[in-house]
Amino acid sequence: xxxxxxxxxxxxxxxxxxxxxxxxxxxxxxxxxxxxxxxxxxxxxxxxxxxxxxxxxxxxxxxxxxxxxxxxxxxxxxxxxxxxxxxxxxxxxxxxxxxxxxxxxxxxxxxxxxxxxxxxxxxxxxxxxxxxxxxxxxxxxxxxxxxxxxxxxxxxxxxxxxxxxxxx
Numbered sequence: 562x563x564x565x566x567x568x569x570x571x572x573x574x575x576x577x578x579x580x581x582x583x584x585x586x587x588x589x590x591x592x593x594x595x596x597x598x599x600x601x602x603x604x605x606x607x608x609x610x611x612x613x614x615x616x617x618x619x620x621x622x623x624x625x626x627x628x629x630x631x632x633x634x635x636x637x638x639x640x641x642x643x644x645x646x647x648x649x650x651x652x653x654x655x656x657x658x659x660x661x662x663x664x665x666x667x668x669x670x671x672x673x674x675x676x677x678x679x680x681x682x683x684x685x686x687x688x689x690x691x692x693x694x695x696x697x698x699x700x701x702x703x704x705x706x707x708x709x710x711x712x713x714x715x716x717x718x719x720x721x722x723x724x725x726x727x728x729x
Contacts (some may be wrong), residue, residue, distance in 0.1 A: 562590040562591075562595040562597070563584045563585060563586050563595070563596070564584075564585055564587075564588045564590055564594060564595070564596065564597045564598070564599060564605070565582045565583060565584055565585065565596065565597070565598045565599065565601050566582075566583045566585055566598075566599055566600075566629065566644070566646060566661065566664050567580060567582050567583075567598050567599065567664075568580065568581060568583075568600065568601060568644065568664030568665070569581075569664075570632060570642070570644055570664075571666045572622050572634035572637060572639060572642065573638060573639070573642060573666070573668045573719075573723070573725065574634065574637050574639045574724075574725050575634060575636045575637040575639070575686070576603065576725055577634060577635065577636035577637070577646070579634070579635050580635070581632035581642075581644065582598065583629055583630065583632050583644055583664075584626070584633070585609070585629060586609045586612060587607055587609040587610065587627070587629070587646075588605040588606065588607060588608070588609070589605065589606040589607070589608040589609075589611075589656065599661055600661065600664075601661050601662065601663060601664060602660070602661065603659055603660070603661055604659060604660040604661070604707050605658070605659065606656055606657070606658055606659075607625075607648070607650070607656065607657055607658070607659045608656045608678065609675065610625070610627075610657065611655075612682070612683070613627055613679075613680030613681070613682060613683070614654070614680060614682075614683050614686055615662060615679065615680050615707075616628075616675055616678050616679060616680060616681060616704055616707050616708060616711070617675075617676070617677060617678060617679050617680040617704045618679070618704070619653070619680075621650070621652060621653030621654075622646060622650075622652070622653075623647045623660065624647050624649050624662060625647070625649075625650055625679055626645065626646070626647050626648075626677050626678050626679050627645075627646045627648070627678065627679060627680050627681070627682075628643055628644075628645060628646075628667055628669070628678050628680070628681040628682065628685060629643065629644050629645075629646050629682055629695050630642060630643040630644060630677070630682065630685050631685070631687070632644065639723055641722075642666075643666075643667040643668070643669070643685060644664055644665060644666060644667050645663070645664075645665050645666070645667035645678065646661070646664050647661075647662040647663040647664075647709075648660065648661060648662060649662050650698075651704065653714060668713065669684045669711065669712050670716060670719075670727045672705065672708035672709045672711070672712045673708075674708075674712065675707075675708035675711060675712065676708070678708075681711065686711060686714070
């Protein structure tokens with residue numbers, strides 16, 4: 562079962578500002594909130610953060626920042642766009658409560674765009690044509706190396722699938 566995050570995002574191809582509904586398995590679901598919509602300011606129990614591939618370490622106290630997706634543009638139809646989710650938390654562990662602080666467009670043309678992002682959904686990494694695996698090689702990479710690889714994969718996807726060129 563899943564829940565949804567709702568927020569205003571901008572299409573990276575046509576620039577249309579729109580409200581997106583992004584499905585997530587991040588929040589704990591039960592019969593009472595399956596399919597529920599969460600907006601900025603709302604809170605829920607988080608039990609799916611371990612499903613995200615790590616980029617920068619999270620200390621459990623600072624806001625948790627995740628790259629999530631996907632949403633499709635209502636204007637041009639471009640699918641598989643990303644959003645950056647910021648959550649304030651009451652701690653860390655297997656389950657903790659988090660409040661949605663921000664949900665915004667995420668277009669990671671450069672590795673610097675990933676600065677401070679603690680995790681990314683694994684299938685988003687695959688979409689960007691970089692397979693983030695939980696392996697010794699991945700574990701040996703620095704967060705900066707991981708972000709470089711993600712940005713490079715994202716730019717390739719933009720050219721080949723979205724038909725847009727990264728800014729120079």
